[in-house]
Amino acid sequence: xxxxxxxxxxxxxxxVVVMQFQQLLYFVAVAETRHFTRxxxxxxxxxxxxxxxxxALENELGAELFSxxxxxxxxxxxxxxxxxxxxxxxxxxxxxxIEVQELVQLRRGRVRLGATPSVCTGLLPQVLRDxxxxxxxxxxLIEEGGSHDLVRQLARGALDLALVVLPLPTASPALTTxxxxxxxxxxxxxxxxxxxxASARVADLQGERLVMFRHGYDLRELTVAACRxxxxxxxxxVEGGEMDAxxxxxxxxxxxxxxxxxxxERAGSDLRMTPLSRPRLRRTIALAxxxxxxxxxxxxxxxxxxxxx
Numbered sequence: 541x542x543x544x545x546x547x548x549x550x551x552x553x554x555x556v557v558v559m560q561f562q563q564l565l566y567f568v569a570v571a572e573t574r575h576f577t578r579x580x581x582x583x584x585x586x587x588x589x590x591x592x593x594x595x596a597l598e599n600e601l602g603a604e605l606f607s608x609x610x611x612x613x614x615x616x617x618x619x620x621x622x623x624x625x626x627x628x629x630x631x632x633x634x635x636x637x638i639e640v641q642e643l644v645q646l647r648r649g650r651v652r653l654g655a656t657p658s659v660c661t662g663l664l665p666q667v668l669r670d671x672x673x674x675x676x677x678x679x680x681l682i683e684e685g686g687s688h689d690l691v692r693q694l695a696r697g698a699l700d701l702a703l704v705v706l707p708l709p710t711a712s713p714a715l716t717t718x719x720x721x722x723x724x725x726x727x728x729x730x731x732x733x734x735x736x737x738a739s740a741r742v743a744d745l746q747g748e749r750l751v752m753f754r755h756g757y758d759l760r761e762l763t764v765a766a767c768r769x770x771x772x773x774x775x776x777x778v779e780g781g782e783m784d785a786x787x788x789x790x791x792x793x794x795x796x797x798x799x800x801x802x803x804x805e806r807a808g809s810d811l812r813m814t815p816l817s818r819p820r821l822r823r824t825i826a827l828a829x830x831x832x833x834x835x836x837x838x839x840x841x842x843x844x845x846x847x848x849x
Contacts, residue, residue, distance in 0.1 A: 654702035662802035749777035
């Protein structure tokens with residue numbers, strides 16, 4: 541990069557100089573280390589090349605930048621005048637590079653988002669549609685799974701963001717979580733099945749045959765724990781399904797299921813929804829990402845849209 545700069549050093553009139561970007565980089569490295577060899581190691585260039593470029597900069601400026609007494613490198617008055625300007629130029633160039641990269645990342649790239657299946661069904665479709673409309677060049681990669689699996693994938697860098705259920709299955713100080721929403725859990729049943737009434741208690745599920753999710757599903761663990769807290773083991777009519785399969789089995793009259801209200805409201809009129817009370821069952825959805833790695837620009841934009849929903 542060639543820079544055309546008007547600079548006044550210790551002279552009465554500014555002078556216009558043409559200098560190379562890397563010359564400024566080398567100059568700042570020497571100014572900070574006060575050593576040509578260490579500066580060359582810092583910027584990954586040979587010491588003779590660095591010295592040659594610094595000398596070329598001095599020739600362009602018409603002034604020595606360093607006093608080179610044996611074993612002692614010090615800035616001259618000209619060097620002291622140039623140093624803050626050189627640092628500002630390098631910082632501005634780095635800022636420009638970051639801003640351009642972030643702009644490019646919003647025009648093309650990808651976001652790897654993990655979510656529990658119920659969140660994929662209820663929350664994500666409209667948000668992802670809005671994101672795609674704004675950033676059509678960004679590829680969206682969605683991974684469905686339980687919170688335990690999603691946390692593992694975040695930790696190993698396979699995902700940029702994940703929508704998980706709190707509390708996390710295991711403490712993970714390497715993750716940052718932000719609460720997104722809280723929602724009630726309800727019972728869904730076939731309209732032809734005997735009703736549970738206008739509302740139901742968890743204890744009323746004793747004797748009901750449950751359509752149960754597969755192992756590793758957050759809703760399975762939550763429902764089983766709630767039943768045991770009321771003093772009984774739930775009875776399963778069928779188990780092992782994902783969300784769509786569970787809703788289908790309920791429609792067929794195989795049993796009832798505990799699902800998020802958002803899912804039940806979107807499931808259609810062919811399912812009866814019964815609120816749960818005493819105790820009221822709720823779950824907390826959070827947006828998680830690794831604490832030690834900043835998500836890509838496109839992922840941060842999706843994060844902003846999810847939190848603003």
